[in-house]
Amino acid sequence: MHDGPNHHIGKTKEMAAELDPQDQAKLEAVGRALKTVAPQRRHLIPVLQEAQRILSYLPPQAIALVAAHLDISPTEVYGVATFYNQFRFNPPGRHPVRVCLGTACHINGGDIILEHFERKLDIREGETTPDREFSINRVACVGCCAQAPVALVGNTVHGKMVTSKVEGLILRIQIEKEKAERAARRNDPQ
Numbered sequence: 001m002h003d004g005p006n007h008h009i010g011k012t013k014e015m016a017a018e019l020d021p022q023d024q025a026k027l028e029a030v031g032r033a034l035k036t037v038a039p040q041r042r043h044l045i046p047v048l049q050e051a052q053r054i055l056s057y058l059p060p061q062a063i064a065l066v067a068a069h070l071d072i073s074p075t076e077v078y079g080v081a082t083f084y085n086q087f088r089f090n091p092p093g094r095h096p097v098r099v100c101l102g103t104a105c106h107i108n109g110g111d112i113i114l115e116h117f118e119r120k121l122d123i124r125e126g127e128t129t130p131d132r133e134f135s136i137n138r139v140a141c142v143g144c145c146a147q148a149p150v151a152l153v154g155n156t157v158h159g160k161m162v163t164s165k166v167e168g169l170i171l172r173i174q175i176e177k178e179k180a181e182r183a184a185r186r187n188d189p190q
Helices: 009-016 021-034 041-055 060-070 074-083 103-107 110-121 163-187
Strands: 095-100 134-139 151-153 156-158
Touching: 021 041, 021 060, 041 060, 041 074, 060 074, 095 110, 103 110, 110 134, 110 163, 151 163
Parallel strands: 095 134
Antiparallel strands: 095 151, 151 156
C-alpha cells in the first residue's frame, strides 16, 4: 500500500509550503536556539532534536535553517534526519492515531485496522490530515496484548478493535469538534 520509505514526502512539502503563524513563531524560536550552538556538523542530531522539540516536527523550513546554520546542504540534513526514526516530517495531528502492530496485534488484524484508519482519514501511515486533526502512525507494542488489536487515539487505548469501531472513533471526535465550534460561536460577542 505504501510507495516506499519516503512516501510521505510529497504531502509533507505540500503541507509545509506555508507555515501557519504559530509554526512560523516556533521556527523563529528554533533560529534563536541555533544561535546558542556552535556551527559544527557534530551538533546536527542534537540541533534537529531541539528543532523538533520546539516545532513537534521538522518542516522543510527547519531543515533549511539548520543546514544554513551548520553550513551543510539541506539534502545532507534531510538525509541524516530520515535515517533516524525519531524525527517526524509531518505535523502531529491534534488527535494522533497509533495502531499497534506488535505480534499479538498483527496476528489479530492490526494491519487491517491501520489500513481502515488510512482509508477513512484519506492519509497514509506517517501522514497528517490537511486540517491537522488526525495523524496516523504504527507502533511496535503498547503492552496491551490481551486486548489485541489495539489502537490509541490521543492517549486513550481502544482494545479489541474492529473496523466498524474506526469510523465511530473518528466521527465522535468530529462531532465533539463541531459542538465546541458552535459553543464558541454562541459565546463570541462579535
